[in-house]
Amino acid sequence: MYRGTPTERKNNMLNWLKRSLGGLLALCMLISLVPTALAADRSELEDHWASESLLYFADEGWLQGYKDGTYRPDSKISRAEFLTILNRVCGFTDRDDEAAKRFTDVKETDWYFEQVSIALAAGYTNGTSATTMSPRAQITRQEAFTMIARVAGVSSEDLSVLDKFSDADTIGNFAKPAIAGLTAAGYVEGYKDGKLLPKRSISRAEAVKTMYSCLDLLTSRYVLMNIPYADFYAAELQNDVAVDGVTSATLNKTRTPGLVGGSYHVGADGSDITGITFPVKVGKGVSLKEFTRITDESKVEITVTNRGNTSTTTYTGKDALFESASYSYYVLSEAPACYKEATLGKDGKLTFGKIQGEAKELTATATLSTSSRYGDYQVDVDLDADTVKNMGNVYGVIFSTKEGSDYGMRHLENVWRTTEIAWCSGFTSEVHGCPTSSDHYKAMMGQTIDQITYITGSGLYTIAADLYVPVKTGSTLEVATALASAKETTVTAVLPEDYQPVYAVTNAKGEAVSGMEVKDGKLTWSEAAVGAYTLTVTDKAGKYAPLSASFQLQTDAMPAEASADNQSIVKTADATDADFAAFVAAITSVNVNGTDYAASGKRGVKVIKEDGTIDFTTAPFQAEAVDGKYVLTITATGYEKTLTVTVPATYYLYASLTYEEYWSGEGVYAAGNASSSQEADARGEYDKGGYDAVTRATSNHGLHRGSYQQDVTIHTESGKDYDPLYWTDANNFVDRKDGEVYNKTEIGIVNYEITGIKYVPVAVRAQDYAQFVKDYEVTLNGETLYGGFSEKNLSAYTEVAAVTANTNGLKAAALTDGKWSFGARQTGTDSGLKDKALTTAEGAEGAVKPYSGNYGEFLRFDIGGNYGGLGAAMQTVQWTYYGTDSTYTKALQTYGTKFAADNWMHKAMGIQLGLTDSIRCQLPEGTDGTGYWAITIYGLGYADYTAKFEVTAENLPAKVAPMTDEQKTQLTALKDQAGELLSKYDDAAIQATPALAALKEHYDEAVAMLANPDATEPEAAELIAELPALIEAAKPQSVTYTGTATTTPDEDGDFTAYLLTAKVTVEGGKITAITAEGGGDENAKYLGWAVSGRTRGGKDYVGVPAQLIGKTVEEVTALSGIDAVSGATCSSNSILEAVQTALKNPAA
DSSP: OOOOOOHHHHHHHHHHHHSSHHHHHHHHHOOOSSOOSSOOOTHHHHTSTTHHHHHHHHHTTSSOOOTTSOOOTTSBOBHHHHHHHHHHHHTOOOOOHHHHHTOTTOOTTSTTHHHHHHHHHHTSOOOSSSSOOOTTSBOBHHHHHHHHHHHHTOOOSOGGGGGGSTTGGGSOTTTHHHHHHHHHTTOOOOOTTSOOOTTOBOBHHHHHHHHHHTHHHHOOEEEEEEEEHHHHHHTTOOOSSOOOOEEOSOTTGGGOHHHHTTEEBSOTTOOEEOEEEEEEEEOTTOOOTTSOBOOTTOEEEEEEEETTEEEEEEEEGGGGGGBSOTTOEEEOSSOOSSBEEEEEOTTSOEEEOOOBSOEEEEOOOEEEESOBTTBSEEEEEOOOHHHHHHHOSEEEEEEEETTSOEEEEOBTTTEETTTEEEEOSSSOOEETTEEOOOTTTGGGTTOEEEEEEEEETTEEEEEEEEEEOOBOOSOEEEEOOEEGGGOEEEEEEEOOTTOOEEEEEEETTSOBOOSOEEETTEEEOSSOOSEEEEEEEEETTSOBOOEEEEEEEEBSOOOEEEOTTSSBEEEOTTOOHHHHHHHHHTEEEEEETTEEEESSSTTOOOOBOTTSBBOTTSGGGGSOOBTTEEEEEEEETTBSSOEEEEEESEEEEEEEEEHHHHHTTTTOTTTTOOOOOOOOOTTSOOOOSSSOOEEEOSSSTTTTTHHHHEEEEEEETTSOEEOEEEESSSSEEEETTTOOEEETTTTTEEEEEEEEEEEEEEEEEHHHHHHHHHHSOEEETTSEEEEOOOBTTBOOEEEEBOOOTTBTTOEEEEEETTEEEEOOOOOOSBOSBTTOBOBOOOSEEEEEOOOOOGGGEEEEEEEEESOHHHHHHEEEEEEEEEETOTTOOSOSEEEOOOBTTTEEEETTTEEEEEEESBTTBOOOTTOOSOEEEEEEEEETTBOOEEEEEEEOGGGSOOOOOBOOHHHHHHHHHHHHHHHHHHTTSOHHHHHHSHHHHHHHHHHHHHHHHHTOTTOBHHHHHHHHHHHHHHHHHHSOOEEEEEEEEEEOOOTTOOSOOEEEEEEEEEETTEEEEEEEEOSHHHHHHHHHHHHHEEEETTEEEEOHHHHHTTSBHHHHHHOOOOOOOTTOHHHHHHHHHHHHHHHTSTTO
């Protein structure tokens, strides 16, 4: 039986045959086998074994039905019918009526006369004898094969291929060459039993099936075909060296049609461009069955990354040729503007003729350069944008020379964006990492290009040119870099003997530089600016290509250095602003961790901004740091030295965070909730909110104690806000914003807020550092940490920041879409303080307290013992509830806290920690708060302090007994004692004296409690317990201070200078006694007058001590002079000086 084609090939064949030349001509003929009266019924074709070929032929009009509307596919087909169908398929229309008339069985009135005449004109049949055509006889297999082979021009003298058929000896001699050719080409196969049955007649279906299998031999058509460069250019060029494919290391450009449109590649890795996808006319008898057929159903996906953007494109139909084998083809529906004609050699290989199509002349200017980033030479063609757009894909470019040679240009390596065409002649072996091919182009040196031909998707375009290609010989030119102050440098030139050199120097702007001369291997100058220069030597005769060498004239000065935070470069102490700006402008590259980044150009990365700051948004900083840092080596044109800046990948520092920011990353209850509550607690304060600021009125709660570790903002009557950093005494604080000292009374406090934690150790990426320090109050490593006001067990501190990656409590800052967030604190082993180990709280002992109901608390845990250091360092506290888990393994909930609202430390009575019934603290459903708890104190420079305890009903909110009558009596007595003591001082003195200020605070609390009918027994007991110690501490204390002064004689010179010592007794802030001694017997008289006073000339003079006793310390220290005792002026003044010196003691 006949050889069938693969199903895919048949399906694909439908599209191209519908549009093929033969099909079009056949449709125009519309010649029926017999006139039809009824539309043929296609159902008998649809279910037939040969339905595919039958339906196709019917659709094309090649197979037509009978008068009765039938196709009769299984009826035997006559020779006349076979000729008719074959003529239609092949599009034959020419006739030879005279030849037809010589056959006695063919009359002009017969319906088949015309078809016989056409067949005879086509030359594929000679009849069954000299005078007979046998048109009505059934056609045999060997006759059908012979006619097809003759149309296709297929024949073979090697008849051995027929031996495969067991009945080969029955094949007629006339048919053997034809059948042998078809068999060798794979178009004819025998039956399963090995027979051919050449003399067997065939049905209409078998005839159609046979022709369908051989369609590519019977028709000519146009296709788009992948043609290797060498094959494409072979017929176009006068050049003995073939054109190579392009080998590329630029794996993405080769697979980006917008850059290499009109080309194709075989390998999916993009390592080459194989050739050109171009229209081809395939003549009759040229079989493409060995090559890949691309159809509308074909597709290929290609993923590329260009300029950091990765995209995947699906190419379908003819576009799928872009990544397909050589000689793959897609059948075109219409004739193209230009094409090549393919022929098939005896070796089975395709060859391609010259391009057929009209060439259009363009007027454009072409310029040639002997220096190019893309090769040894480059021609730029001045085509306007519209022309380039109208050209469409550029398949190839041909340079023709006056000397009669032609050179074919390839995509990417030679042709770039249509107008830039570069090539190599053996002197540039690699461009952008891609090896170059130069053998084909070497002979162009010394020739003159007189025509440029563009082969494009819209046709051929020619441009007249006159471009001499100067000869390159491997000559070299080098200029040594030198200091501008040296006034000379070495020039090394290796040139051909007949090269006539002419030298010229240009600066970085391309401007000619005068005053420089090349002579005897030296380039000399008298004055020259630092910078980049180019020395160019040209051949006066014009035969050879110019040579250029870049060099620098440099300075050994370096006007820039790294900033203290390594976030920028800044000018050095001896540099001017202009010096620094010139250096920044001259930066050519920055090497970051071993990778060079050019500061300008197509892929330039400007790491250093114009103001010297480092741009952390650039590519180098998107890569991982090396050993925790980015090492920048900055190179600038004209500067002999490079500048190195080492940027830590992570900056470690202290930052002030709000409570919401701090707790949001800790996983505590209501984390991130900064809402406030309008529900007052038992103290009338609004502490039941989330992690909002804590607001207080003008009492000292939160001012002195808050300044240890919290951020406090004071609001004043004037509208100005203050942020106390620490307190110099009970009344005066240093403001964090301006560093000035302010008096709390004088500024007029309205209220204040405790907003968060002052010194949280934070890790910030280098890329985010600059923004972070803009957005947050920070303390950098090496800067000073201040806090507090020393009172009894609590001591103010001064430390130096030294945050590390292992600092206890460190949080990582992250910037996302302009919003900062902070991760969970880490447990570390470093203190974050310079020269200090992490401190462990030793001797601090705590216990959970019975419920008292004050301060709106839910639970309370107090710590006594050696608590002072931990109290001063306390930043915040976390509570953890474990429910019934006595192993403290599985936490049910954790809670964050705020200073003053929850956490407090007393100067004498320990750390007092509360857990407030609030938005930030609600028990898990189904629990009542009894069970096992833990509190953890986080402190500056301290290891985490954790205490575990069990809570019972007595520790939880319950009805509390009211204050007893006995407590009222005790509290009234204590209040009266405190009031009597306070009445001896004015408000200024009270506020100036810490002990008095603390007593006044508790006195006011006692007054309020006695007036409160709902005061409870526990809170009364607590206040009664605290007041006696405060009263005792506020009682006047008698303290003596000593000061000295040198008593110097006046112009009378009536005594010898001596050292005077004064002892001053202070009680309750006032001076109660003064004694003075010194000077020996010689001066005893004068000192006695100055101490005790005297009467002279009728006037009483009061001694100095009497003038000062009763005055306050502040009054005496403010005096600028004293009423001196007559005759003892020097001693009087010396006593005042010694007293003031004594009172300068801080304790006074």
